[in-house]
Amino acid sequence: MEFILTVNGIKRTVMTDPERPLLDVLREDFKLTGTKYGCGEGYCGACTVLIDGKCVHACMTPVAMADNRVILTIEGLARGDSLNPVQEAFLEEGAMQCGYCTPGMIMRAVSLLQRNPNPTDEQIITEMNGNVCRCNGYIKILNAVRRAAKQIKASASSVELR
Numbered sequence: 001m002e003f004i005l006t007v008n009g010i011k012r013t014v015m016t017d018p019e020r021p022l023l024d025v026l027r028e029d030f031k032l033t034g035t036k037y038g039c040g041e042g043y044c045g046a047c048t049v050l051i052d053g054k055c056v057h058a059c060m061t062p063v064a065m066a067d068n069r070v071i072l073t074i075e076g077l078a079r080g081d082s083l084n085p086v087q088e089a090f091l092e093e094g095a096m097q098c099g100y101c102t103p104g105m106i107m108r109a110v111s112l113l114q115r116n117p118n119p120t121d122e123q124i125i126t127e128m129n130g131n132v133c134r135c136n137g138y139i140k141i142l143n144a145v146r147r148a149a150k151q152i153k154a155s156a157s158s159v160e161l162r
């Protein structure tokens, strides 16, 4: 079957099995390999992307569910050389070791800050709880989300989505 997805602002077409995971389509057909395969079972959050602004596990999302919808992946956050404030904050806090969880963590944080630009620590922890960092970088990740929230507030901007 044919599916039309708007991915990072670009309309794309794919002919595939409707049950095929969105993650495979992104990585294999569209060559957007920033979104990672971790557990493949909806537990780790490495594959987190946004569909119509909401977080999903791309490993558990059949491509048919993304048809005619707007997908944002880690590759869609920067504007040219300008990183998204959440990406900047992760860099500034050094909130990554191997980096495997980082795209999913950033997408989850973007989604949180879109809905709640001024989260408490508890709200950040609750939101990020579904994303696993096997390098145990949780304190730096918390600091990065706090920093991103402060930067967004200071610049009176928002975490822009396409």
Ligand code: FES
Binding pocket: 036, 037, 038, 039, 040, 041, 042, 043, 044, 045, 046, 047, 048, 057, 058, 059, 060
């Ligand atoms: S790879 Fe999708 S949740 Fe782990």
Ligand code: FES
Binding pocket: 095, 096, 097, 098, 099, 100, 101, 102, 132, 133, 134, 135, 136, 137
């Ligand atoms: S930085 Fe290695 S899994 Fe999180």
